[in-house]
Amino acid sequence: MKVAVLGCGGMGAIHASVYASLANAQLTAVCDANSQLADAMAAQTGAIPYYSFSDMLNNAEFDAISIALPTYLHKEYTLQAAKARKHIICEKPIALTLEDAQEMMAICEENGVRLFVGHVVRFFPDYNHLKQTLDSGKLGRPGVAHASRIGGHPGSWFADESLSGGVIVDLMIHDLDFLRSCFGEVESLYALSAAKEGLDYALVTLRFENGAIANVEANWGYPGPFHTKAEIAGSAGIIRANSLKSSSLQLVKQGTNSDTTGTVVIPGSPGYRSPYELQLEHFIRCIEDGSEALVTAEDAYKALELALYARESAVTGKAVYLKGGNAQ
Structure with missing residues (x-):
């Protein structure tokens, strides 16, 4: 599969380096309006550099493209790529509005191309293990979940x-997508937020249709290292992940007469393969064989929907009640 990368900043550099190493992909072109970034990425990967998207569309040979641009540019370039019959792998969030996301999905369908959105947390070993343990039934009936994603303020256009x-649409959306993949549709949500220069903080409580409750925290402005935590508690036990701890996953089960420790420690993957590598390889394979992706465009739409409802709740101070994906 011949692929191109649009945007040679942080995420674009990750995508390009992954494609250059994948057995099922050939990176043929990279593009950025900043010629120095494009030239540097081309030198590292062996791809041909382009400095305008139209030039790359007209002259480069590729079947799929990674759009690794700021969020406000996702729609514009997705539409152009889809009309040129290119399969699209777009960084999350899919768009800034539901209307834009719907238009992107519709144009891709009309032109017979696939649209994938990079909710990469689904490919992180710790989170994959959390969901596998939940799905196995070892935790019993799901009860409460907690998730946090905390780091410094990225500044620039993010501000x-x-x-x-x-912070909700760009950062928290990772956990909103993951928790929806675990528990299904959301019944109601309530959000609090605080923002000032150098700080953007949000706390959201979700009640799912299956009865589970989740508290989700996101923070841009933490002075320490970026870190994530997640915990799922059920009627039979609790499972935790913490990126700051060397033991990446812990399962704590209810004690029994034969269980004298009360704790089972399950080591997470040591990370032999990057989650971004697993994600992009998976998306390319889905294009090749027509299979459904682990994260669909509809999943990305639903995650954006939850994020926007959370922003609405934070502004109004009122809970948002949903039924069938629509606010009541």
């Missing part, structure tokens, strides 16, 4: 909510 969507 403008009209361009990035803010």
